[in-house]
Amino acid sequence: MISWEQTVQTARSIAAIQQDDGGVPWPEGHVDAWNHVECLMAMAVAGLSEPVNRGYDWLMRHQRPDGSWAMKIQDGVAVERGGESNHAAYAAVGAWHNYLVTGKDPSPLWPMVKRALDYVVGLQTARGEIVWERDAQGRASTYALLTGCSSIHQGLRCGVLLADHLGDPQPHWELAADRLAHVLAFHPEAFTDKSRFSMDWYYPVLGGAVRGRPAFELIDREWSTFVVPGLGIRCVSDQPWVTGAETCELVLALDALGERERAVRLFTDMQHLRHDDGSYWTGWQFVNRKHFPHERSGYTAAATILAADALSGLSGGAGIFRDIHAPASHTCDCTLSSG
Template sequence: MMRADLPSVPGVVSARDIRRTAESIAAAQEPDGAIPWFGGGHTDPWDHIESAMALTVGGLWDVARDAYIWSAKAQRSDGSWPMQVRAGVIENHDADTNFCAYLATGVLHALDVTGDTGFATEMWPTVRAGIDFVLGLQLGAHGEIHWSANESGSSGEALLTGCSSIFHSLGCAVTLAERMGDPRPDWAAARDRLGRALRHHPEAFLDKGRYSMDWYYPVLGGALRGAGAADRIAQRWNEFVVADLGIRCVSDAPWVTGAETCELVLALDAIGDTAAATSLFTAMQHLREPDGSYWTGLVFTDGKRWPEERTTWTAAAVVLAADALTRTTAGNGIFRDTLPR
């Protein structure tokens, strides 16, 4: 088990709180290394990696390593992963391109935090195959990437949130390729095309504007920085942010969610708005349980937690946000300052 300093946000969460949250994620891990949404729930490749990143920050590197090894073993011959698995049984055979790209983010994060070059080298072929699969679906006229594929072909549609996350993962992949001595300028060029689509061609993506993720993800993923990022956040702040509770998942429902709130924290941290980021991080702690786990969300009109589940990926977003705010581990800038420009 890796020894590490743990994030501590004064007056909000202690280092011990963060360790308990990491332990709550580890408690859900299955024997083969998969990390489902909650005990008995399904595993998807993206949230699985988000949880592995949080385990790494929480000092549980052996557990995180098992999660990454699961990803390597579960990868299919074309470089993809099935969208949904439960207890080792595939429930949805389709591939989500955003899910398949995210391993690059996780492996770069693990390398930054642990310095374990040998493990990164071991994982590199898996990362490389995943990214090549994803870029095989960069079929849009403006460089956008189709969001899913199955035996019949691609979905033919692109999602703003998914492509923003892929943009971030491609940056991690390009950086990782350089560190592995296997530079991929073709990936960098593909990322540039995708970035232009995200910044200048909103018509290339399905309209999902009622979801808060479509609001902040171009900032979180790094496609927008500077004044453009600040303007985007300001435009819909009052629509999504609920004082003292967090942010809405969707604009037209009285439902705040912890993971989205913490992702916005990461986005705000990435553009230097530390005060607002810390305020939101503090506000969402009403979702915390004494064992360190977090409820997914709260319907604030009736005070009910919904859905009635404590999700590993919500806990993971909390840990990653705490690390970013406190600059604790060497991976704290994974959403801020480690990507190629």
């Protein structure tokens, strides 16, 4: 575990890389809405209200009229103009989390969230999955990603809670979330195969679509494939490379299942990636024994703070992953077969 003082130090390492316009970048310098929001959530946990407020101002300024954000924004300019569905959905997670942590009126963020989630549900197929993007010409993609849809599921659930809190219910979001959860739980054929990535393993649990006995079975099925004792979890199954962000997301998934012992052990294991200034190396290549890539990333620091919050109850948002989940369902009687 890490202390409150260490948590604040890590949050300040995120604030240190925030750009003058409020964007929180990748090490390469670009900003995307998903990682940006995650960094704002982490800084909110540590009480860094000024950079958080600037970050949400950035998010509102860069939202496009259709509700999306450009995939990559560099120096305030869109350099990859397609709009990812999971990027848009995560704005709702951030807005709901910010309310849980700060208690501040979320209504200033509501128009942004409403446009974002309407963009997302506009990309849902007849079967229920949500395709991963609309390209720069406005054309919807022909395929969906399991990790992205799992994160979208959480975004829709958070959006429903925010809508109800503000007295502006959006039942079509709840319907979209229910349909998406069903496909995530029972129709793997709906998603492009990315199974070598650890995120495709645990994200259905992290995003709340799969819980209960099926979630335990899912986690146990690939545990030995991805978990490297004493170091964390692999980013991809076929490389000797553990990454801090994925490890902390698995910690959050385990916490959501009440698997505290395994969660704490993994969180402790990944602390070898902590730098003296509180930031975190992205990953460790354990055959070459080198940090890879040779960078410390804001999103890794952010995932670490969110995991620490879940395990230690540092803020009112500690349950944001634990408490958001689909209604329990362990069977499928449908005849869905194609998008």
